[in-house]
Amino acid sequence: MTATIQALIDTHRSQAGALLPILHALQDQLGYVPAEAIPLIAKSLNLSRAEVQGVISFYHHFRSTPAGKHTLQICRAESCQAMGSRELEAYAKAALGIDFHQTTADGAISLEPVYCLGNCACSPSIRVGDEVQGRVDTAQLDALIAELRQGVVA
Template identity: 55%
Template sequence: MDMQGRIKSVLEQHPTQPENLLPTLHAIQDAVGFVPPEAVADIASAFNLSRADVHGVITFYHHFRTTPPATHAVQICRAEACQSMGADQLLAHAEQTLGCCLHGKSADGGFSLEPVYCLGHCATSPAIMIDDAVHARVTPARFDRLIAKAKETE
């Protein structure tokens, strides 16, 4: 099924009362990886809302993406424990290595770089998460090895 068909299917499966807009947007992002701007009109029509209302919700919540996601998501912990153990330096290294800043994507679309506020590994900080795997005591050299390993899986 193409992207438009998957979005239509999600819209048909969810009740269209205004309080269901967020769950529906989550379902659309789960189904296609992001909420395409060209789908806003259909979403608004289904919920009897304006396009501006739907766009406002999508852009208000940082969780929603309006462009396809990168192949791999890299999250660097920005909490105090990780910062005290070198997360700021690790972030600077990650930005240089990936060629993007926080909330950005590498030029090849392979990696996104996002902040996260506590991965629960304070005693073994700094911590990062690549896709669904948490890594602790990450140094710049270890970061490079983890990124190289992630590139092998593409």
């Protein structure tokens, strides 16, 4: 793991403002930014560990623990609220038996809030991986959850 982390750091360390590109590379590869990466990044960029930790914790996107197999984001912003996202959100939490920032017991799905996916003309919207779905209703959500639980991405 250490070698993988250091290799990713070395790929990006010469860029100006390298920290975010490094964190993205780590999370893309490993699914999260492991604690053991922090001292390695700090040393490579000549920063304190606190500075690196501070950046990781500032941004919603970066995770310090692994997510479930799939991450389901539900948009909570105003446009989606105007089209029933509050109900959709409550439905998803009940269907999965978890709250935001939690992962189902089978490890299949992590539920995360998101504030706008830029899909506001087709609200309410959700995102799984890099795919956004619009005009989502509870039936569609049920079908999606069933698919994700089978390990089949929509």
